[in-house]
Amino acid sequence: EDKVVQSPLSLVVHEGDTVTLNCSYEVTNFRSLLWYKQEKKAPTFLFMLTSSGIEKKSGRLSSILDKKELSSILNITATQTGDSAIYLCAAPLQGAQKLVFGQGTRLTINP
Amino acid sequence: DTAVSQTPKYLVTQMGNDKSIKCEQNLGHDTMYWYKQDSKKFLKIMFSYNNKELIINETVPNRFSPKSPDKAHLNLHINSLELGDSAVYFCASSQGSPPSLHFGNGTRLTVT
Numbered sequence: 001e002d003k004v005v006q007s008p009l010s011l012v013v014h015e016g017d018t019v020t021l022n023c024s025y026e027v028t029n030f031r032s033l034l035w036y037k038q039e040k041k042a043p044t045f046l047f048m049l050t051s052s053g054i055e056k057k058s059g060r061l062s063s064i065l066d067k068k069e070l071s072s073i074l075n076i077t078a079t080q081t082g083d084s085a086i087y088l089c090a091a092p093l094q095g096a097q098k099l100v101f102g103q104g105t106r107l108t109i110n111p
Numbered sequence: 112d113t114a115v116s117q118t119p120k121y122l123v124t125q126m127g128n129d130k131s132i133k134c135e136q137n138l139g140h141d142t143m144y145w146y147k148q149d150s151k152k153f154l155k156i157m158f159s160y161n162n163k164e165l166i167i168n169e170t171v172p173n174r175f176s177p178k179s180p181d182k183a184h185l186n187l188h189i190n191s192l193e194l195g196d197s198a199v200y201f202c203a204s205s206q207g208s209p210p211s212l213h214f215g216n217g218t219r220l221t222v223t
Contacts, residue, residue: 098156
């Protein structure tokens with residue numbers, strides 16, 4: 001069965017710390033992996049990764065895919081309280097217009 | 112000028128009632144979805160429509176019936192509501208493959 005698993009499920013750090021969130025996948029004919037950030041309401045798109053080893057970056061956030069390890073990490077440097085959210089990773093299933101999501105990592109940044 | 116909008120934002124109702132949630136997108140996307148997010152924040156697809164045609168129907172009780180009158184609208188009707196239906200229901204749209212979803216703000220359904 002295709003699945004996406006995230007770890008840790010919950011993480012509490014202090015402002016200024018650097019965090020690494022993990023996502024592993026078992027998806028038939030894997031093509032890409034997506035990261036989303038969910039604050040109070042709708043998940044919003046962060047990154048789509050299709051190639052192994054190529055880092056995508058947006059400000060203090062970066063992400064990389066490792067197809068050998070069937071995993072991806074999302075890094076956030078110099079965290080701020082506004083980074084507190086649930087971070088979701090997802091993979092599209094082959095031949096289907098649907099994403100299967102991981103359970104999410106709830107990240108809390110304390111001042 | 113919200114991209115994906117759904118109504119209502121909150122829905123509180125009693126067991127056994129029937130309710131509907133409406134969704135509209137102005138992005139010109141061909142594909143629309145309903146996702147359910149449970150209390151543990153796990154997002155699971157329920158249905159997907161492409162140009163008004165049902166393309167994904169996950170293992171969802173047949174009390175849930177989606178309807179897409181046109182490609183910009185996707186509604187969800189739920190009959191005989193049960194306590195376990197309490198969740199946040201997200202509408203989303205996408206264009207192309209792989210799908211990069213644009214979500215609405217969700218409808219929090221509470222069944223008492």
